[in-house]
Amino acid sequence: MPTVEIVATGSELLTGRYVNTNAVELSRKLSAHGFSVVRHQTLGDNLRRLAEAVRQALAGADIVITTGGLGPTLDDVTRSALSEATGIPLRLDDEAAAQLHERFRSLGRQMAANNLVQAEVPERGGWFPNPHGTAPGLYFDLGKQLVFALPGPPRELHPMFQEYALPLLLERFPPEGKQLSRVLRLVGLGESDIDAICRPILQPAPELTYSILARPGLVDVTLSRWVALEAQCDSRLDEIFQCLQDKLRALFYAMDDRPLEAVVGELLRSQGKTLATAESCTGGLLSQSITSIPGSSDYFLGGFITYSNLLKEKLLGVAPELLERHGAVSPQVARAMADGARKRAEADYALAITGIAGPGGGTPEKPVGLVYVALADSEGAQAEEWHFFGAREAIRERSRVAALNQLRLRLVKQN
Amino acid sequence: MPTVEIVATGSELLTGRYVNTNAVELSRKLSAHGFSVVRHQTLGDNLRRLAEAVRQALAGADIVITTGGLGPTLDDVTRSALSEATGIPLRLDDEAAAQLHERFRSLGRQMAANNLVQAEVPERGGWFPNPHGTAPGLYFDLGKQLVFALPGPPRELHPMFQEYALPLLLERFPPEGKQLSRVLRLVGLGESDIDAICRPILQPAPELTYSILARPGLVDVTLSRWVALEAQCDSRLDEIFQCLQDKLRALFYAMDDRPLEAVVGELLRSQGKTLATAESCTGGLLSQSITSIPGSSDYFLGGFITYSNLLKEKLLGVAPELLERHGAVSPQVARAMADGARKRAEADYALAITGIAGPGGGTPEKPVGLVYVALADSEGAQAEEWHFFGAREAIRERSRVAALNQLRLRLVKQN
Numbered sequence: 001m002p003t004v005e006i007v008a009t010g011s012e013l014l015t016g017r018y019v020n021t022n023a024v025e026l027s028r029k030l031s032a033h034g035f036s037v038v039r040h041q042t043l044g045d046n047l048r049r050l051a052e053a054v055r056q057a058l059a060g061a062d063i064v065i066t067t068g069g070l071g072p073t074l075d076d077v078t079r080s081a082l083s084e085a086t087g088i089p090l091r092l093d094d095e096a097a098a099q100l101h102e103r104f105r106s107l108g109r110q111m112a113a114n115n116l117v118q119a120e121v122p123e124r125g126g127w128f129p130n131p132h133g134t135a136p137g138l139y140f141d142l143g144k145q146l147v148f149a150l151p152g153p154p155r156e157l158h159p160m161f162q163e164y165a166l167p168l169l170l171e172r173f174p175p176e177g178k179q180l181s182r183v184l185r186l187v188g189l190g191e192s193d194i195d196a197i198c199r200p201i202l203q204p205a206p207e208l209t210y211s212i213l214a215r216p217g218l219v220d221v222t223l224s225r226w227v228a229l230e231a232q233c234d235s236r237l238d239e240i241f242q243c244l245q246d247k248l249r250a251l252f253y254a255m256d257d258r259p260l261e262a263v264v265g266e267l268l269r270s271q272g273k274t275l276a277t278a279e280s281c282t283g284g285l286l287s288q289s290i291t292s293i294p295g296s297s298d299y300f301l302g303g304f305i306t307y308s309n310l311l312k313e314k315l316l317g318v319a320p321e322l323l324e325r326h327g328a329v330s331p332q333v334a335r336a337m338a339d340g341a342r343k344r345a346e347a348d349y350a351l352a353i354t355g356i357a358g359p360g361g362g363t364p365e366k367p368v369g370l371v372y373v374a375l376a377d378s379e380g381a382q383a384e385e386w387h388f389f390g391a392r393e394a395i396r397e398r399s400r401v402a403a404l405n406q407l408r409l410r411l412v413k414q415n
Numbered sequence: 416m417p418t419v420e421i422v423a424t425g426s427e428l429l430t431g432r433y434v435n436t437n438a439v440e441l442s443r444k445l446s447a448h449g450f451s452v453v454r455h456q457t458l459g460d461n462l463r464r465l466a467e468a469v470r471q472a473l474a475g476a477d478i479v480i481t482t483g484g485l486g487p488t489l490d491d492v493t494r495s496a497l498s499e500a501t502g503i504p505l506r507l508d509d510e511a512a513a514q515l516h517e518r519f520r521s522l523g524r525q526m527a528a529n530n531l532v533q534a535e536v537p538e539r540g541g542w543f544p545n546p547h548g549t550a551p552g553l554y555f556d557l558g559k560q561l562v563f564a565l566p567g568p569p570r571e572l573h574p575m576f577q578e579y580a581l582p583l584l585l586e587r588f589p590p591e592g593k594q595l596s597r598v599l600r601l602v603g604l605g606e607s608d609i610d611a612i613c614r615p616i617l618q619p620a621p622e623l624t625y626s627i628l629a630r631p632g633l634v635d636v637t638l639s640r641w642v643a644l645e646a647q648c649d650s651r652l653d654e655i656f657q658c659l660q661d662k663l664r665a666l667f668y669a670m671d672d673r674p675l676e677a678v679v680g681e682l683l684r685s686q687g688k689t690l691a692t693a694e695s696c697t698g699g700l701l702s703q704s705i706t707s708i709p710g711s712s713d714y715f716l717g718g719f720i721t722y723s724n725l726l727k728e729k730l731l732g733v734a735p736e737l738l739e740r741h742g743a744v745s746p747q748v749a750r751a752m753a754d755g756a757r758k759r760a761e762a763d764y765a766l767a768i769t770g771i772a773g774p775g776g777g778t779p780e781k782p783v784g785l786v787y788v789a790l791a792d793s794e795g796a797q798a799e800e801w802h803f804f805g806a807r808e809a810i811r812e813r814s815r816v817a818a819l820n821q822l823r824l825r826l827v828k829q830n
Contacts, residue, residue: 038464039456041456046453296698360710392707
């Protein structure tokens with residue numbers, strides 16, 4: 001299987017202010033096409049270090065893809081570094097220069113002389129046009145190895161990779177196998193508990209690669225195996241995966257990339273049901289995730305963010321006595337919020353969340369992390385009590401997930 | 416300045432399914448303490464490749480920090496790889512073994528024999544206890560260089576880094592200088608326009624490091640310079656930064672890490688004003704960002720997610736004729752939504768967003784990306800029309816930013 005290293009440049013990526021998402025996205029595409037990504041590197045805009053990193057990458061990979069550092073300024077060192085690392089000189093390309101002039105002309109801008117370096121291309125290799133920016137992409141051809149220089153901005157990088165770099169890779173390194181993966185996306189139990197359930201099942205199958213990964217409230221279990229290119233399934237992989245599925249049946253919501261909010265949305269759609277929300281501590285986090293799914297207007301009617309007690313009364317009809325007697329963070333108020341949202345939005349279901357996300361506002365009786373989630377339907381409302389740990393964002397996120405899962409379990413039962 | 420390489424291990428990080436946030440967070444802390452992070456590497460769980468990567472890292476950095484791969488299983492290869500790369504053998508440590516036994520005992524779990532590898536520590540160097548997990552952290556001491564093996568899960572990694580690794584680093588590599596940075600966080604103009612404004616100002620100061628980075632609707636401009644450890648300011652840096660500030664005055668909302676929603680929140684708080692929201696296409700994205708700020712209940716009263724026309728009428732009192740004549744995505748309806756939200760929530764200000772986030776729902780007259788943002792106060796409501804490009808999430812995010820900025824500009828005028 002051909003091996004790939006991805007080398008990102010950009011001093012800002014080493015300061016901890018920004019995340020290098022390019023490598024992640026490229027890796028996803030490369031893995032899906034049967035390439036084995038063996039390393040990511042991230043470097044500053046330093047010619048000597050970058051050239052050395054590319055030399056190191058060439059010692060262990062068939063293909064090296066760099067991103068960033070193709071601009072016209074002094075800190076854009078990728079072109080020179082790759083020329084040095086590969087020993088392939090650069091030459092000014094007339095057609096690339098003409099396209100560069102044309103792009104500046106169409107933007108109505110004067111092209112400064114230093115921009116012309118962007119028309120320098122490898123003597124052995126080639127270049128790709130960049131419809132979304134000025135810098136063309138380059139590849140340096142070492143015969144058995146290829147080194148790519150692609151632009152850093154994602155809106156320039158990804159179309160160029162898809163349209164030019166990937167087809168060239170597939171032509172030059174026809175894949176011989178691929179990684180077959182099966183994912184179980186789980187909700188409702190912690191990482192270590194799920195791991196303890198999986199391990200005995202996996203023990204007799206050391207030939208499978210197992211990984212477990214947790215995000216707040218959610219856990220992904222992945223099983224994979226290298227198979228022939230034409231294989232659509234693998235009996236051993238499928239057998240063990242089926243065992244996991246059987247054991248974790250109550251917990252899994254998807255076996256693909258769909259987020260929990262999409263799964264819940266599809267259940268609502270298929271059952272012809274509508275949903276409304278009422279949120280206090282999550283402040284819209286639940287509704288924004290539901291509406292992040294295209295077409296969610298088919299089942300999502302709307303929501304109420306009732307941060308103040310006054311709005312809980314006024315918008316949702318929560319009785320003032322209830323708020324006074326039990327407090328805003330109580331199962332009684334959660335149920336009344338869900339009931340009120342359902343009735344006022346004329347929805348089939350409503351989810352309500354009220355809790356203490358912190359860092360302030362906690363008391364010994366009602367500590368930070370105490371959250372009530374209620375689900376209302378035509379027969380009334382039921383509330384669940386949660387005690388979440390972590391910072392404000394983690395508590396809000398876990399509340400959101402708990403609410404979606406409470407509705408999911410209800411909808412699955414109706415199926 | 417001491418140089419650091421961060422090496423993350425974990426095969427799942429190379430598949431494109433997960434982002435390596437550990438390196439980002441460690442880089443932020445290291446940079447703030449005067450260390451220069453020169454490279455990030457991410458590798459799979461492969462002993463030979465990891466050992467080679469650490470050897471390469473030691474050729475260019477004073478300090479190497481690895482994260483992950485310290486568990487008890489076969490794919491946890493970090494201990495062996497570092498021993499091989501540094502030439503420092505491992506030995507079983509009695510105290511580490513005792514702590515490991517104690518941890519399993521306290522969890523009420525039987526310790527399997529393979530767990531004992533987690534008590535193996537370098538013969539030259541030391542180890543750190545791990546109160547949040549089983550694997551102790553390790554450091555291999557090469558005299559002039561240090562190699563750390565820290566756990567992968569963030570909740571184990573960051574406390575251990577803060578409590579043990581960082582103090583050791585500061586003792587062994589007392590910092591001689593630090594990077595002084597100034598950031599301008601800008602909203603209201605695109606990256607290339609802002610870049611064009613900055614470049615002439617920066618031209619006479621090549622000794623300063625300049626970087627510009629865009630997120631949807633927002634642009635950060637950073638200027639930095641290496642200075643003596645005790646320096647709190649640098650006259651050249653401050654002079655040029657002041658020029659940028661003067662030139663970009665209308666655009667900048669912060670010079671620190673505060674997000675736009677925190678800046679708007681502080682303006683509301685300081686003026687004793689309250690806010691409500693009404694969202695259609697953003698579905699709660701605006702309100703959830705406002706309420707992500709601790710203490711936002713001081714100024715945020717609540718919000719309405721009115722996805723359906725019926726709820727726009729019922730909850731916000733938008734006149735049906737208005738919806739019929741102009742459509743839900745119109746300046747008239749945006750203004751009516753803002754007015755309605757303000758009155759029903761009894762707030763000083765209200766922001767409303769209505770638009771077409773796509774991918775469906777666009778028409779030639781009202782294409783995907785058309786968004787109206789309205790701001791209401793006691794004197795009425797004003798709407799702004801926006802044409803955003805990109806995918807659903809980008810359009811929603813830009814709408815959110817535009818709404819916050821519309822309110823920010825109003826509040827700044829009141830100051």
